[in-house]
Amino acid sequence: MFELIRQNKRRSLLLMGFMLLLLLGVGFAIGFAVVPASEPLDMGGATLYLPWGGLLGMGVAFLVWGVQALAAYSSGDRLLMAAAGAKKIQKQDHPRLFNVVEEMSIAAQLPKPPKVYIIEDMSLNAFAAGRDPNHAAVAVTAGLLSKLNRDQLQGVVAHEIAHIANRDVLFMTMAGIMVGSIIMLTEVFFRVMWYSNIGASRRYRSRRSSRDGEGAAKLILLVVALILAIVAPLLAQLLYFACSRQREYLADAGGAVYTRYPEGLASALETISGNPGDKKSVSKAMAPMYIVNPLEAGQRAISSLTSTHPPIEERVRILRSMGGGGSFADYAAAWNKVDGAGAARIPASALAQTAPVAARAANAQEPMAAITAAAAAPVGQASKTGVPTPSRRATPEATPRQRQRDTGDLLRRMNKFRFINCDCGIRIKLPPEYAKPKVKCVRCGKIHEVPRQP
C-alpha cells in the first residue's frame, strides 16, 4: 500500500503542477489582454515590453487559488461536509455505522478512525473528505443506512476508507479547487472583456494605435488569451475527471481488499444504482467525491471523457469476476478480464506487495444462528496460498425493518429527540417539544425522569 500511496502522491504532484501552470497561464493571458504592457524599454538594442498586466493577472490567479487551497487544507473536511449538508454524529446515534467505520479503519491500518457524518437525504450515496488519514471524515446518506445490509454498508465504507488511505481526498479537493479557480477566472475575464472592449480599451487604442504593427500583435495576443480562456477550463475538467475515474477503480480494489468480500461492495453498488434518488443540491465540483455520481444517477451505461465515475455495471462486473480472491492482484486480473487494459492501471508495485488471499464467506442472515455458527467457524480458514485469512464471526444481521427503525431513530436524534431505554426493553422516544419532567413507559408503566434538553 505504501507504494500505491507514494505513486499516487507523485502523480498528484505532477498533475497539480500542470494545473497550476494552466491556471497561471490563464491568469497571465487575461491580465495581458486587459491591462496594456508598459511603454517600450530599450534594452541593449532590443525593444522590450514589460507585461505588467500579465504579471498582475498571474498574481491574482495564484492568490485566488492559494486562499482557497489554504482554507481547504486547514479545514477542508468541515467545509466539504457543510457544503454537502452533512451533520456529524456520535457513536450512540448509530452504533452499527460507527462500528463498521472503525472495523474498516482497522483493516486499512489507518492511524485513527475518520469522523462520521450523516446526510439527511433518502438517496443512496457516500463520500469521504479530509487532507490525510488523521483529519478525515466519511459521510453517508440516511437512505444508504436504511437500504443496505451490513455487508453492503461495509463495502461502501471500505471504498471510502480506501479513498482516505490512498490520499485521494486531498488530491481531489485541491484539484477541484484548481478547476474551480480556473473556471472562475475565465468567467471574470469574459465579463471584463464584454465591458472593456467597449469602454476602456478604446482609450488605449486611441493613444497607441499610432503604430499598426503593435496593434496587430496585441490583437493576436488577445485571440490567444481568448482561446486559452475557452480551452483551459475544459482541459482542467477533463484532467480532473480522468483522475477521478482512475481513483474510483483503485478505491473499489481497496474496498475489496479490506473487507476480503468483493460481493458486499458489488451488491451495494447494484442497490445504489437501482435506487436513483434525486440529490439536486450537489454541486458539480463535488460530484467526483461521491461513491457514485449523484448528478448522473441511473442515466448512463458507458464511460465517457466527461464522466467522473466509471460505469457502475463495469465496477460491479469487475468485483464479481474476482473469483473468490481478495487481493489487489485478483482485482487487477478481474479488471483485465472485463476490460482489456485494466491491470496496466494498477501499479505493479501494489500487485507485488499483496499475496493472493481468499475472500471470506458471506455473513449469514439469521441473527442468532449467525453469531453461533460463525463463532464456531475455524480461524485461518481456506486460503489459496500465502497469507492466511483469519475468518471473522459473522454479525447478526438487522432486518430491513430494524434498519429503517434505526435510521429513523438516527434522524430523530439528529433533530434533538431524547431517548430513554426502559428496563422492560422498550425505547421511549421524546420529541424536542416534550416539556414535562417525567414520562411513563407505555408497556410496563414505569415512571422515568426526562433528561434535560442536550
Add this chain to the structure above:
Amino acid sequence: MGATVILLVILAILVVIALWIVGIFNGLVRLRNAVKNAWSQIDVQLKRRHDLIPNLVETAKGYMTHERETFEKITQARNLAQKASGPAEQGAAESGLSQALSNFFVVVENYPDLKANENFMQIQEELTSTENRIGFARQAYNDAVMVFNNKIEMFPSNIVAGMFNFTKSDFFEIEDAAEREVPKVSFS
C-alpha cells in the same frame, strides 16, 4: 586536474549510494513498525472484548435467572483470557472464551424478551463488532507482515535488509489443528 574530477565523481556516486541505502533502511524500519503496531492492535481489540463481558452478563442476568452455570463459564473463561500470557496460552484462552460466548448465545435463543431488549441488542452489536475487529486486526497484521517480508526478500531492498539484519515476521496462524475444526453447534 583530471584526478580531482575523477575523485569528485566517485565521491558523488558514493553519496548517492549512501542516500539510497538510508532511504531503503528507513522504509524497512517504517514497515517493521507497521507490523509491530498491527500486532498491538490485536491486543487492543482482545482487551475490548474482555471489557464488554461484565456488561453482557449484567444485562442478561435479569432475564436468564436459571442459567447460572452459563454465566459462570463465561466469567471464568474471561478471567482466564485476561490473565493469559504468551501467544500460545493466550490463543487457547481466547478460543475458550469464544466457545463460552457461542454457548451463551445458543442459550439466549430461549429468551425472546432478552433478545428484544434494547440494551442487550446494543451490547450484542458491540460484541459482534469486536469479533469483527479482532478478525480485521489479524488480517491487517498479516497484510503488514506480507509487505514487510516482501521488502526483505525482494531485490534490491534485500541487500540492505541483509546488511542490517532485518528478519522476516511470522504470519498469524492458528497452530493447533483441533482449533481449526468446526465445533458442533446444534439448534434444537
